[in-house]
Amino acid sequence: MVMRKLVVVAVVSFSAGLVVASFAGFREFIPGLLEGALVTIQITLAGAVVAVVCATVAGLAKMYAPWPLRWLAIAYIELFRGTSALVQLFWLFFVLPLFGITLQPMTVAIAALGLNIGAYGAEVVRGAVAAVPRGQWEATVALNMSRTQALRRIILPQAFVAMIPPWGNLFIELLKSTALVSLITISDLAFRAQQMNQTTFRTLEIFTIVLVIYLAIASIITVGMKALEQKAAGALARGRSH
Amino acid sequence: MLWDWSYAFEILPILAQASLVTVQATLLGFVLALILGLVFALLRMARAPWIALPVSAFVEFIRSTPLLIQIFFLYFVFPEFGVSLDAFTAGVIALGLHYGTYCAEVYRAGLDNVPRGQWEASTALNLSPFHTFRDIIIPQAIPPVVPALGNYFVALFKETPLLSAIAVLELMQQAKILGSTTFRYIEPITLVGLFFLVFSLVAAALIRMVERRLNRIGAR
Numbered sequence: 001m002v003m004r005k006l007v008v009v010a011v012v013s014f015s016a017g018l019v020v021a022s023f024a025g026f027r028e029f030i031p032g033l034l035e036g037a038l039v040t041i042q043i044t045l046a047g048a049v050v051a052v053v054c055a056t057v058a059g060l061a062k063m064y065a066p067w068p069l070r071w072l073a074i075a076y077i078e079l080f081r082g083t084s085a086l087v088q089l090f091w092l093f094f095v096l097p098l099f100g101i102t103l104q105p106m107t108v109a110i111a112a113l114g115l116n117i118g119a120y121g122a123e124v125v126r127g128a129v130a131a132v133p134r135g136q137w138e139a140t141v142a143l144n145m146s147r148t149q150a151l152r153r154i155i156l157p158q159a160f161v162a163m164i165p166p167w168g169n170l171f172i173e174l175l176k177s178t179a180l181v182s183l184i185t186i187s188d189l190a191f192r193a194q195q196m197n198q199t200t201f202r203t204l205e206i207f208t209i210v211l212v213i214y215l216a217i218a219s220i221i222t223v224g225m226k227a228l229e230q231k232a233a234g235a236l237a238r239g240r241s242h
Numbered sequence: 243m244l245w246d247w248s249y250a251f252e253i254l255p256i257l258a259q260a261s262l263v264t265v266q267a268t269l270l271g272f273v274l275a276l277i278l279g280l281v282f283a284l285l286r287m288a289r290a291p292w293i294a295l296p297v298s299a300f301v302e303f304i305r306s307t308p309l310l311i312q313i314f315f316l317y318f319v320f321p322e323f324g325v326s327l328d329a330f331t332a333g334v335i336a337l338g339l340h341y342g343t344y345c346a347e348v349y350r351a352g353l354d355n356v357p358r359g360q361w362e363a364s365t366a367l368n369l370s371p372f373h374t375f376r377d378i379i380i381p382q383a384i385p386p387v388v389p390a391l392g393n394y395f396v397a398l399f400k401e402t403p404l405l406s407a408i409a410v411l412e413l414m415q416q417a418k419i420l421g422s423t424t425f426r427y428i429e430p431i432t433l434v435g436l437f438f439l440v441f442s443l444v445a446a447a448l449i450r451m452v453e454r455r456l457n458r459i460g461a462r
Contacts (some may be wrong), residue, residue, distance in 0.1 A: 003457070005260050007295075008298045008299050009296070010327070011299050011301040013302050015299070037358055041319050055288065064411055078439075078443070079439065081442070082439040082442040083400065083438040083442070084400040084401065084402075084403045084414075084435075085400070086403040086404060086406075086414060087414065087435045088435070090414070090431050091432065091435055093430055094421060094427035094428075095428045095432065098244060098428050099244070112344075148360050166427075172306055173303075173307075176306075176307065176308040177310065179307070179309075179311055180310060180404070182310070188312055190308065190311055193311070193314070194314070197318060203318045203319045203322060207311060207314055207315045207428045208315075208319075211303075211311055211312075211315065212309045214261075214306065214307040214308055214311065215303060215307055218306035219306070221461075222306075228336050
């Protein structure tokens, strides 16, 4: 399955590369688009950090926190999963200034996308923690561990391995949703593409190159998460055999 | 007073009108996604690698690139090949194509779960491949995956504001226009957010209901 997927990725990348290389004068677009890609990558990375933090806090709060916090976590998850990412982005961008909170567009982008993906991630965290066998909890009680100790040393390390594949999907979702930030004036890859399109009208070349760049970043995420998964699974197996 | 109720009530009918476009785009897009998804899923199962591999590659490509760019691509690039699509059509096709690739994975899970014996039995009964699919495999493969398809229905619905980027006059675009004419963004955008929240929660409840009903039919 994994091999098949890698073959597919290789085929796609190769043919996409051929298509791009066949464009006459495609070089002139590359520097500007790569600058845009850098912004896209920055937002993806920062958004991923926000998302992981929000997801862990909200996911654990939904399971273990006292009721006011639990309700807060549920409200956050439902609110951000129930509305569009674009609406959230616009809300933070246009409405927050009316409350006297003016944020940089970049901050808005990272916060909105991070919170959005974090809400989906919270369910991933909850699912992974819930999937740790009950016996593990019972064993921590038998060993007289506190709940925090049990979570930190026994439960979360096992849940972590199960979380990696769904997080990989979410990071790709995050990468794809960064294209939205072009609509709040951030000059990311999508924004650059539109700008160049309006000045040069070389639509086919520009948008194809942009799609290929997104694909390349997504492939890096896929490969990276796969490597992380193998490493984490290996580490867990070693820990168990001791 | 930050929130102006009279303004909110004033714009409500305008937004309600625009929400019809949103709902239309959602329904048309999802029908397209369901059909394309099944086509992709079946083609990926093909034994000939020269069919299965390019389709897999295409599906992976669509899944790992942003919908916004795909919308732009359809809207701006296709006219170069002489195919001019109006904004709404381009948007619906992009939505349907993007979510079709997600639905393809769902269908595949459903198709994989049909026991092998069912295929063998169809061969034994001398059914043509078409009849095998239509009468034996599909009726067993689809019901278990309906909840997963439902999730993508809600997800697709939440992506429709992207159509505002190519100036389709749907909910988000209408809210932006209202905001830019009156300089009051708080009411329109909040109302749009509320609309999506309510619709998503209702849709999620409906999907749960359908799921329960299907489970009951399955148990019988």
